[in-house]
Structures are given as C-alpha cells and as structure tokens.
Amino acid sequence: SQQGEEDPQALSIQEGENATMNCSYKTSINNLQWYRQNSGRGLVHLILIRSNEREKHSGRLRVTLDTSKKSSSLLITASRAADTASYFCATDAMDSNYQLIWGAGTKLIIKP
Amino acid sequence: EAEVAQSPRYKITEKSQAVAFWCDPISGHATLYWYRQILGQGPELLVQFQDESVVDDSQLPKDRFSAERLKGVDSTLKIQPAELGDSAMYLCASSLAGNRNEQFFGPGTRLTVL
Numbered sequence: 001s002q003q004g005e006e007d008p009q010a011l012s013i014q015e016g017e018n019a020t021m022n023c024s025y026k027t028s029i030n031n032l033q034w035y036r037q038n039s040g041r042g043l044v045h046l047i048l049i050r051s052n053e054r055e056k057h058s059g060r061l062r063v064t065l066d067t068s069k070k071s072s073s074l075l076i077t078a079s080r081a082a083d084t085a086s087y088f089c090a091t092d093a094m095d096s097n098y099q100l101i102w103g104a105g106t107k108l109i110i111k112p
Numbered sequence: 113e114a115e116v117a118q119s120p121r122y123k124i125t126e127k128s129q130a131v132a133f134w135c136d137p138i139s140g141h142a143t144l145y146w147y148r149q150i151l152g153q154g155p156e157l158l159v160q161f162q163d164e165s166v167v168d169d170s171q172l173p174k175d176r177f178s179a180e181r182l183k184g185v186d187s188t189l190k191i192q193p194a195e196l197g198d199s200a201m202y203l204c205a206s207s208l209a210g211n212r213n214e215q216f217f218g219p220g221t222r223l224t225v226l
Contacts, residue, residue, distance in 0.1 A: 033214065043155070043203065045214035088154050099168055100145075100215070102154030 005103050006089060012109040019076040021106040023089030024069075030092040032065060034074050037105070038085035046074075046087075076108075084110045114138045116218035118204050124224045130192035133221045137186070137206030143167075145215065146179055146189050147203040155203055161187065194225045 007022045023032070034046040049056045049065045049072065056063045062075040076083055086105040093101055117136040125131050137144050142163050147155035158177065160168040164184040172179065176195070181187040191198055201222050205215040 042219045043205075043215075043217040045216070048214055090154075099157055099160070102156070104152070104154050 006087070006106040008106060009104070010107045010109070012111060013079060015079055015081055015110050015112050017079055019079050019083070019108055019110075021074045021087050021108070023072045023074070023103055025072075025089075025091045025093070026070065028094045029067075030094060032063075032072050032092075033090045033100070034061075034063060034072075035088045035090060036085045037088065043088075079108075079110045081110050081112055084108060114216075116204055116206055116216050118202075118218035118221055120221055121219060122222045122224075124226065125194050126226050127196055128193040130190065131194050131223065132191075133189045133202050133204075133223075135187045135189070135204030135218060137204070138216055140208070141206035141216070142184075142209055143207045144181055144187050145205040145207075146187070147205065149201040149203055149220070151200075158189070191223075194223075196225050199223055199225045 005024050011019060013019055029051055031048055031050045033048045035043050036046055037043045047056055047058050047061055047063050049063050051067055054065055060077045063072060065072045072089060074087060086107050088102055088105045090100045090102045116138055119134050123131055144161040146158045148158055149155045156171060158172045159166060159179045161181045164181050177191055179189045201220045203220045204218045207213045207215045
C-alpha cells in the first residue's frame with residue numbers, strides 16, 4: 001500500500017535555483033522521513049521530522065510538516081549538480097504497525 | 113563509516129531457478145529490513161526483523177520467498193522459483209531500533225530474471 005505521494009514526479013531546474021518537492025500522506029503518522037537515491041550511493045537518509053514538529057533544517061535542506069493537511073515539503077536551496085537524484089518521503093503510519101511506507105519519489109535533475 | 117553490506121550486487125538468472133541474497137547490517141543494529149524496489153517506484157517492505165525474529169512479513173510472497181536471520185546479525189533472502197516479475201532491486205536496510213529511527217541502506221542487489 002502506498003501512503004506517501006510525492007509531487008511533482010519530475011523536476012528539472014538550473015544549478016543555483018531552489019527546488020521544492022511535496023509529499024502528501026493519508027493517515028496519522030508518528031514521523032516522516034526524506035531520503036535521497038542516486039546511482040552512486042543508493043538510498044541515503046536526509047532528515048526526519050516528528051509529528052509534533054513543524055519545520056526542520058539541515059544544511060541546505062528545509063523540511064516542513066503540516067499534519068492538518070497531511071503534507072510535507074522538502075526545500076533544497078542553492079541547488080548543485082550533485083543534488084541530481086530521486087527524493088522519497090517515507091512515513092511511519094500509526095495504523096500500519098509502524099511500518100515505514102514510501103512514496104514513488106520525485107526525480108530531480110539539476111542542469112549546469 | 114559503518115555501512116550495510118549486500119551481495120551480490122547483480123544477479124541474472126533464468127525463471128524457475130533459485131536465487132539468494134545476503135545482507136550484513138551495521139554492527140549493533142537490531143532491526144533489519146528487506147525491500148523490493150521496482151524501477152520508478154519507491155521501496156516496498158518485504159520483511160522486517162527485530163534481532164532474529166520476524167516482526168512483519170505481510171508483504172512477503174511466502175509461496176516463493178523466504179528470509180532468515182538466524183543469529184540476529186546477517187540475513188539471507190531467497191527466491192525459489194524465480195519468476196519474470198521478480199526482476200527488481202532488492203534493498204537491505206538496518207536501524208538501531210524499529211521505524212522511529214533513520215534506516216541505513218546497502219547498495220542493493222539488481223536481479224534480472226530471464
């Protein structure tokens with residue numbers, strides 16, 4: 001079953017621009033995580049935001065969580081070529097035995 | 113930096129053959145996960161172990177798939193017999209304790225069934 005849905009499915013921007021990806025989910029969660037996947041390093045954890053948090057920062061990453069709208073956004077500022085990857089949100093849903101459920105991902109391409 | 117190890121990295125097999133994948137999690141990580149990822153989709157959990165016990169295998173096709181983590185450390189995922197639809201990336205991940213923490217992923221095994 002798919003809990004998270006990322007939007008857009010694909011995003012292409014110029015290097016230096018900001019990239020925003022969104023994730024919507026269906027049921028109440030304990031936390032939401034963002035991961036990055038590229039061919040070189042596989043899936044890598046980026047950031048975890050708990051249901052009682054609204055915003056979290058990590059370097060050039062900013063994640064927001066709106067539990068009333070069941071949505072999250074990932075903002076990457078000052079994008080670099082190395083940010084080219086697929087980005088996935090994964091939710092720890094309360095009604096799924098705490099199984100981590102993943103969306104289909106947003107494919108981000110940074111053009112030089 | 114500690115990493116999750118997986119082998120083989122690539123596997124090509126013919127349908128009806130048996131295949132096995134191996135995973136060695138980060139030392140000290142009690143929770144181990146096997147995922148299947150089809151191209152263009154997110155990972156789908158196949159089985160989750162807490163130490164040597166299966167916590168969740170509701171999505172594991174048990175007629176052909178099996179997984180074990182006998183000593184609560186490394187794990188093996190087996191498919192017998194393989195079918196064309198099993199072609200996918202098989203990912204192993206580990207975490208300190210359950211889903212409340214970040215998961216660390218191995219490089220995956222790319223399976224192609226001919």
